Amino acid sequence: MANIPYKTYLTEQETPKQWYNLRADMKEQHAPLLNPGTLEPLSAEDLYPVFCEKLSQMEVDETTRYFDIPQEVQDYYKTFRPSPLVRAYNLEKALDTPAKIYFKFEGNNTSGSHKLNAAAAMAYYAKEQGLTSLTTETGAGQWGTALSMACAFYGLDLLVYMVKVSYEQKPFRKAVMETFGASIIPSPSDTTEVGKAILAKNPNTGGSLGCAISEAVEKSMSDDKCRYVLGSVLNQVLLFQSIIGIESKLAMDKLGEYPDVVVGCAGGGSNLGGLMSVYMQDKLLGKANTRFLAVEPASCPSFTRGKYAYDFCDTGRITPLAKMYTLGSDFMPSANHAGGLRYHGMSPILSKLYHDGYMEAIAVEQTKVFDAAVLFAKNEQILPAPESAHAIYGAIEEALKCKESGEAKTILFGLTGTGYFDMQAYMNYNEGKMSDHIPTDEELAQGFATIPNTGK
């Protein structure tokens, strides 16, 4: 092996003390969140009933470039950070590519994913405001687990609305959250008005992320000491996830490396937005010309086949409207789609950057994603989450292009999580029972029909 170590960890002294707000360097801001009734832009104060105050302020902040990470959050980060920057020597060898492949591995914590970075901050700010409980939703369960852990650490109660089909299929995910003290309700449920309405319309529904969001938001508003938190899509989430990119850049700086291309999986955009943050800053400031590649599931192709429009963030249509790439808030990926990355929308920041040509995106069928996952697992000895394997697929594609062209490009991808709770999908794959479903244009049209006409 070469002089570059297999893994690079920052020391405790070297770890970032600030988050980076990409909006401060964007040439143009994304369109603001709108009140769904009046279609007027929302201020931080307008968000206070839903989000805690500090998070509301961060959500709309277009100018503050860096936010200090509170000491209490830095202390909590120490339990699961820094994450390693890994040179994928074994994958490079297996691919016989001249490319240099690096990945930032965010899955080495009990939540199994990068989501803990944001959960930590959100639970802390809720505690600081004197709140006693939080509500949220979870699909595959990574986010719910992360927030359960953070709430256990800061001493907050947590109520998680878990998409019913996941609740039933993933009892062990539920058990992890309960071990950390969270209460879990399958969604839709009769604990909210929106849940009751959805059940009345479709008693046998397996639920959706959008529906669980509606329930969690409604529930939080019934208690003054409770607020709602969301683990992706939002600007505040990308802010907290910037720690992935900042750490990556500090570690690569130590190695004298800089990525030619940054690859991430994209569902709501939290991981890719965080990983690429400071590299995109360089690009926006004209210091680098890095390519940014989002890899999304062909079964839920918000970037590659969605519309750039104002849409609701939830199925129940009680949240603000966000301008983003969307498949329509009623869109549901096919039931055979494994893992997460099933959200109908996309981070407004990433949507704007994609719309303005700063990023690329591809959509991949899941059998190809699992091919990449297993090749990676055998060589790099980490079992990736299906979500993360989308990024692996993208990185492998880039490395194979280098093999063809003979270029020794530097590829950085985000390995967001581990697949220990996704073994049913791996079993299906191992047994040749995995199938793909690419939505037809007609199926997409049904989702598009639910996008409201705001005229904006």
Place this chain on the structure above:
Amino acid sequence: MANIPYKTYLTEQETPKQWYNLRADMKEQHAPLLNPGTLEPLSAEDLYPVFCEKLSQMEVDETTRYFDIPQEVQDYYKTFRPSPLVRAYNLEKALDTPAKIYFKFEGNNTSGSHKLNAAAAMAYYAKEQGLTSLTTETGAGQWGTALSMACAFYGLDLLVYMVKVSYEQKPFRKAVMETFGASIIPSPSDTTEVGKAILAKNPNTGGSLGCAISEAVEKSMSDDKCRYVLGSVLNQVLLFQSIIGIESKLAMDKLGEYPDVVVGCAGGGSNLGGLMSVYMQDKLLGKANTRFLAVEPASCPSFTRGKYAYDFCDTGRITPLAKMYTLGSDFMPSANHAGGLRYHGMSPILSKLYHDGYMEAIAVEQTKVFDAAVLFAKNEQILPAPESAHAIYGAIEEALKCKESGEAKTILFGLTGTGYFDMQAYMNYNEGKMSDHIPTDEELAQGFATIPNTGK
């Protein structure tokens, strides 16, 4: 927080390049392995039909103090090592103890445990000898997963006999092994003579580790390019696991720390033997007076209630005899016992050290173990394996003694693995359905009756 960082990682340059063989410093050697037919001591050559040659030589080596770690194994270790040495500041605070608690976390890899340290070496030496396949057994699945990963890395076929009850209860463990390319057979099976005999006697048996060992050994002997490997108990395993202790000591040296007490869970002894290795060396050489504490399940109490005698390593009675603390090769822990640590015997090296007064041992009921696991999880944000939680329990007990006495002792324990595949046990615990079973003297007597009378 103090100046000592929360986590300490060695750099690639600092990582150990040799394993340490504790036998080279023991005042007295443990009694040798015996041929079960002739009761004569076994040489390395005698073991060649079962183990590959290098491993056989290591198994009986009493004098070589250090073995070089082959470069190929060092390179493989880089994919999952070094492991962090963690200062458990949050647990200390929760316990309000003056003790300083450190743990060495070996669970941050896809196998979820320390077992990969030995699997790496064993697969490498098998490959080096020109073998094409290995057989082994697995109970809870940690060892089988580790060996699956190592065999995938070195390009060896692997056949795993999985205790039938685990095979049925843990399909996801099986799926992980299959993802890495291993073949899994529930044991007892009709693929071996010993399996057929056990099935004839008891068609509905759920199997046992001892029985799966018998099958794996028999199967390996039917193919000249195949050998058997065992993930615990053996001297070679303790040798490979010494990397845990060596890394711990190097990291603690950097911090200016030295443990007053070293705590580990004990099933077959591989983790505790590895963790304590170089600290026990200091004790044997009169350089330190560290206490060593083994924590075992009350339901399988080899150290605390077993006999120190020659016994078979397997239920089928086809392996050599080892002088060790044993409950009898027919002993089966109660079905309500969660996780691993269910082996009837104990490492001959640890057995000898315990017999000679160099170590202490306690046995703990599993509900108390899970109390400790959940307290740890909420504060240190790692979900431990039930096995590992025995060590947590022991460390907490020591820390609480310090609280009473006011002493600021330094405690080091081994956190061997994560509990992602043990959620059924956590669910039982969370729901108040976990029970304990301490074997009665009569139950133990039944096991003792199966210990052969060798007169030695």
